Amino acid sequence: MVRAIEWLDVPRPMIRLIDQTLLPDTERYVDVTTVDVLVEAIGDLVVRGAPALGSTGALGVALAMIQAGEESWDAARLETEIDRIRDARPTAVNLAWGVNQVRGSMPRGTAEVLRLGLQVLAEDEAANRELSRRGADWVLAHVEKQEVRVITHCNTGALATSGWGTAYGIIHELHDRGRLGLVYADETRPLLQGARLTSWELLHDGIDHVVQADSAAASTILRGLVDVAIIGADRIAANGDTANKVGSVGLALACQRAGIPFIVAAPSSTVDLTIARGEDIVIEERCEDEVLGFAGSRTAPTGVGGFNPAFDVTPHDLISAVITERGIAETATQAHPDLLAIVAGRRG
């Protein structure tokens, strides 16, 4: 399994990221030794995916402490630099969550913060494996098919997480149980995480799939070509409303019309009880150039503007189940109490 994030101690302490903007053509690694490079890597999507951002945030605190020692920052400077990491992207709750998981331990020293950061990484992978087992159980209990055909959007595999994957993890688990049919992977414009990353992982894992335009998702669902939609999440509000890659809510609307399940898979750290409803989630709007061109070539005429929201919000009544490692919330009916129970059981 590919690793999106690793901590290396030699030749010097660093976070090694696989550069996801270059995949699938080029497998290049970025060795991050400063906060500046880390913040830039997060902003440029060298590393992306909500759970992966959580681990990156936690390890980022250790990295900042090491840099602070080398460059003799005072405490205020160090805090400012850690805030920059935390705020490098606004929508995924996990980035701030990862930073906050270890920040309180800073008085106990760099080694302890690093140990906790690596624990966040390990626990994320363990959580993904657990939620994938639970998710596969849920799917097989709700879809009466020998081989379950799945549609997914964006990338939620090993690359998006600290390992194994969330929505992708459930797909992988169904595959390992011999219960997976064809997978439809939306290409996920503008940055093509589906065409570039999900298909790369599916190919690597020997899973039958096809890539389709995002605009085909609704009709693929309505034509009866899939049995379930499984997506990840960047932030889940207390009522179950879920922010995820733009396009997700379109799948949810089509699933409702088709009468098939639409499920969200995410570690419990993605649930943000401080946010009551989806309307309160800040939606990152990215640079218009992403949607006005591709691979260096402009597609729209010069002078035309673009609108480029990176996420959308799926209302909880369209979500059949939120699958976490701690439990499953069927948000159409029981959102708040279920999610509260899940979060209350969270470690750390």
Add this chain to the structure above:
Amino acid sequence: MVRAIEWLDVPRPMIRLIDQTLLPDTERYVDVTTVDVLVEAIGDLVVRGAPALGSTGALGVALAMIQAGEESWDAARLETEIDRIRDARPTAVNLAWGVNQVRGSMPRGTAEVLRLGLQVLAEDEAANRELSRRGADWVLAHVEKQEVRVITHCNTGALATSGWGTAYGIIHELHDRGRLGLVYADETRPLLQGARLTSWELLHDGIDHVVQADSAAASTILRGLVDVAIIGADRIAANGDTANKVGSVGLALACQRAGIPFIVAAPSSTVDLTIARGEDIVIEERCEDEVLGFAGSRTAPTGVGGFNPAFDVTPHDLISAVITERGIAETATQAHPDLLAIVAGRRG
């Protein structure tokens, strides 16, 4: 206004098509003097858009008759070649309709067939102008805003028709009446007719707009950023179910959820009473390479397959109104009788 299709008599009889695969970067024309070149141009989308295909089909019969004379084809060969034009793409009813409009007049000679073909072209533009007036009236009667914000998908302007446009024509008409707000143009993967062609026409016509990823359409609608969705049609079944560019049904589902109108604009020739329901419409599946790459570069890893339906079907209950030059059918309630009345009034 740009012309997608023109008939030229000198230096020799030909159909001149603007090559829409090269826009907006390059304005190049293809001079078509043989059936082979015409069939290839239709298949390659040098000319596209349901109404434009109608005119192309009609003029194509005249072109085939001229080639038959020059190359001494017998009657059977000529019929075969005309069938090839008619069948060059399967989903848009207009192509076959255009061929059939003039085919019965072949015994009256090439000049008469050409005259009728040019009449199809002229009547298409006149129909577009009329349906645009009716459509703008309908929108202004149903949207209580001084400036109506519109979302559209694919290209339905002068390039997609014999002139003026269908859904685009309504947008243009609202603009001319001073009642148009911002237009959201979906980029329309895989071939980017929205980013390349619609934005080119909007820019040319001085209409404020932004291009967005297709996957943003649902959330743009749900967030209350638009007041109405207006699309074209490639084939409308007798019950009002409408085949249009893949992605259209996603807009319709979001409009239903948001409680805003979703309207289909097309000349009455797009209504096909021989097709009872959407399920019976043949959906063209195009080459997978279109979705596996982007602007000449491959996006998905080698070895991955693609699924590339070019159209989808919007069920009639999601359509607030079908706007034609002959009348308006509010298909959620009155589909069949309304559409029958519209088609019964059709000329030619």
